[in-house]
Amino acid sequence: xxxxxCRTRKAVxxxxxxxxxxxxxxxxxxxxxxxxxxxxxxxxPGDHIVIAASGGKDSTIALLMLEKYRRTHNNFKLEALAxxxxxxxxxxxxxxxxxxxxxxxxxxxxxxxxxxxxxFTVDEIAASIPADHRRTPCTYCGVFRRRLLNVxxxxxxxxxxxxxxxxxxxxxxxxxxxxxxxxxxxxxxVRPPLPREGLVRRIMPLKMIYERETLQYTILNGIExxxxxxxxxxxxxxxxxxxxDMVESRMPRAKYNxxxxxEDAVKPAWEKIVSGIKLKKCxxxxxxxxxxxxxxxxxxxxxxxxxxxxxxx
Amino acid sequence: MKVKVxxxxxxxxxxxEVDVEEGTTVSGIYRYVGLVRxxxxxxxxxxxxxxxxxxxxxxxxxxxxxxxxx
Numbered sequence: 001x002x003x004x005x006c007r008t009r010k011a012v013x014x015x016x017x018x019x020x021x022x023x024x025x026x027x028x029x030x031x032x033x034x035x036x037x038x039x040x041x042x043x044x045p046g047d048h049i050v051i052a053a054s055g056g057k058d059s060t061i062a063l064l065m066l067e068k069y070r071r072t073h074n075n076f077k078l079e080a081l082a083x084x085x086x087x088x089x090x091x092x093x094x095x096x097x098x099x100x101x102x103x104x105x106x107x108x109x110x111x112x113x114x115x116x117x118x119x120f121t122v123d124e125i126a127a128s129i130p131a132d133h134r135r136t137p138c139t140y141c142g143v144f145r146r147r148l149l150n151v152x153x154x155x156x157x158x159x160x161x162x163x164x165x166x167x168x169x170x171x172x173x174x175x176x177x178x179x180x181x182x183x184x185x186x187x188x189x190v191r192p193p194l195p196r197e198g199l200v201r202r203i204m205p206l207k208m209i210y211e212r213e214t215l216q217y218t219i220l221n222g223i224e225x226x227x228x229x230x231x232x233x234x235x236x237x238x239x240x241x242x243x244x245d246m247v248e249s250r251m252p253r254a255k256y257n258x259x260x261x262x263e264d265a266v267k268p269a270w271e272k273i274v275s276g277i278k279l280k281k282c283x284x285x286x287x288x289x290x291x292x293x294x295x296x297x298x299x300x301x302x303x304x305x306x307x308x309x310x311x312x313x
Numbered sequence: 314m315k316v317k318v319x320x321x322x323x324x325x326x327x328x329x330e331v332d333v334e335e336g337t338t339v340s341g342i343y344r345y346v347g348l349v350r351x352x353x354x355x356x357x358x359x360x361x362x363x364x365x366x367x368x369x370x371x372x373x374x375x376x377x378x379x380x381x382x383x
Binding site: 001011012013014016021054056057058168211212215216219220226227228229230233241242245246248249 | 365
């Protein structure tokens, strides 16, 4: 089977969204170009980019591509940041892969832990909340992780925080916000309001990349990544992910079309949706928040009951 | 013909022996194992393969779940 791009080399995979069989070289070129194009539009000379690295395939590819871009545009600073949520047998192993890649590339890595910042780990959260609690460990982990990423990036002096979010993640987030009827969060995702004191701007180098392409790229190029699934993973996103995969199986490019359509629809109404909500400081912790009490503090209050009860036992 | 399917969901492999029709392709294997095609990537002997490749008797196909992490 011959590559349908170059028509000379052997095809090694099917790119379903392009509806083409491709050789390694053509796939790599198409894949990397789309990431480098995003970086070209996201990074300015003098930027200090901090990449949130988890050891998984997406953030690892984002890290490698940022370093590749830096080698040809040596006008910004790049370092890596990892969050240790304290999930034994999962994050500890993944962090070893982050360390290895950062050492190989000569990139400085800082690790911030839940234990140091919040005083507890996700394992401790999972052990303390009741099994029938309406919130899962994922809810706490997601909110606490986002906060710590921002705090750490700010401490490191980042002008932009790069994450490994891909097109699948974005399609899922858009659909989840539509299902919840949360137009404000949707609009913020489509176009983050700037500048906002205390919040480090985020960039997503893989935003035009399907998650399956990232996995194809790692397999094709023998890149070591951490491929395990977190034992606590549950929730709405899992259902939405499966639904979108089913649609995409029948209709390739459905996720891409969804993302583009939502952005086209939201952009003209963006000012109206976002302007009414002012960013203030959380009354408890002083971090930026759209509410009097930020989400982290709300969850901390909820969690404290269970963690304190556990201490007394 | 018989094909072995290894399903990699990010934990221990789940292994199935599947009877498939002659001429079944890589992308056709999903209907035998009840998985959503878009959620997995197929490899044979650790290598990616185009969807239209026809499976041979005794092939071992590994389906790696695309989504991992948290």
